[in-house]
Amino acid sequence: MVPMLETSARLLRLLSLLQARRDWTGAELADRLGVGLRTVRRDVGRLRELGYPVDAVPGAAGGYRLGVGAALPPLLLDDEEAVAVAISLRMAATGSVAGLEEGAVRALAKLQQLLPSRLRHRMEAFRAATVPLPGSAGPEVGADLLAAVAAACRDRRRVRLRYRGRDGVTAREVEPHRLVHTPRRWYLVAWDVAKDDWRTFRVDRIEEPLGSPGARFTPRPPPEEGTAAYVSHGITxxxxxxxxxxxxxxxxxxxxxxxxxxxxxxxxxxxxxxxxxxxxxxxxxxxxxxxxxxxxxxxxxxxxxxxxxxxxxxxxxxxxxxxxxxxx
Structure with missing residues (x-):
């Protein structure tokens, strides 16, 4: 029975690692788990049998990546992550990202049902102690658009935008770098291919749907003053x-x-x-x-x-x- 429990605990740990970062080499996983490469390969095979789409990453170093499956696998969250997600969902229910309110409420209800009592008490204290104060909200941003832009930043893929600027709607090809948000607006910092320079784009002015992801690009050094300072200068x-x-x-x-x-x-x-x-x-x-x-x-x-x-x-x-x- 003990070896079975050890194996199950190791599988959960492996799944947590794969969810925490996009790419892992086999050696990195073996080191984190305290096992050999052969055991890592066996455990990856067990996760696949359980329905988790673990992809092999080609290349000299090799490795693994949690892929996209037909269904959303369970997420493994530690205490701090669970509280952070719950608070974020509660804020998203009244936030400036259009289309998230209903989904955030449903997800929050599921999460609160599963939270252990020590964490549920922390969430109840947060809920009881906070009162939303309606104010001047900024323009809403579609959740699908925001997710697509974030994915392009993560995957380092060029994107074609239809952007409503001072000169009307123009087509822009960009290399997305980071999303930056203030209490009222979301901004995309990206390298404008045609202008050969960094630019700041208001996400609410990007027309949906976003163009299909383009070719991968090698990240450029970010603006010298830093991404946040660059956006601050641009908008102020x-x-x-x-x-x-x-x-x-x-x-x-x-x-x-x-x-x-x-x-x-x-x-x-x-x-x-x-x-x-x-x-x-x-x-x-x-x-x-x-x-x-x-x-x-x-x-x-x-x-x-x-x-x-x-x-x-x-x-x-x-x-x-x-x-x-x-x-x-």
Missing amino acids: SAPYAHQARILFHAPLEAVAPRTSPGAGRLEAVDAHTCLFTAGSNSLHELAVHVAVKGFDFEVLDPPELVPVLREVRDRLDRAVTKSAEGSD
Whole structure:
């Protein structure tokens, strides 16, 4: 009986490893399981007999990959993964990805039924302690489109997009790199083949259905400033009529909690100052935005923002004077 239990436990461990990563060499699996290559091959054969589509990966190193089957196999989740999935499903039920609400609720019901009591109590505490506050939601993104884009990023395959940009709908061939999301929108960072440069695409402006996956490509070095910073610059500065550079006389650690990647890019200059870069179509909005952060600052660019700040200051002074007179 003990050898059978050991074999079953090893099969579950093998299945968990195959689900955790796309490709494994036989040597890597043998090392993780503490067995020889022959045992790995036998265990892979047992998983196949149980209906799990484990594919052999060709090549000099060889290896294995969990393939696509006719039915969805059971997923093996540890405690932290199960809680993370449950919380994500609850959030997806009211999220900005169109078409996920009903499926998320059904999946959450199944998961909660299987959770051990120690994890179910954690989920119940989360549910009881949180109240959703409806706000201004961003444009919805189709779940199928989002999944297709994510798969293209993972598999490193070129994709042909029909993209609604400033010049109408255009055809773009891209090498997808990463999906980036803010609380309101999803963005795709990809190498535009025709423009021979990195570009940021709003996923809600990509027309469905997505084109069939194209040829595989070799990943390029990502943007120098990093993917998140590249998107932050693209969505907070580049599209706008006015680009501002504000030097805050406060450390980055103090200013950062009062801004967000979607509002502008924040960089440390030294231990006492930081640089805020943002864009807007309104100088008045820029003036108010930087003023209410609560730190001393100076305008580096654009010079046209300075008289607008004076105008806002004068209006606030008049408001304070009138309010004081009214209270006498």
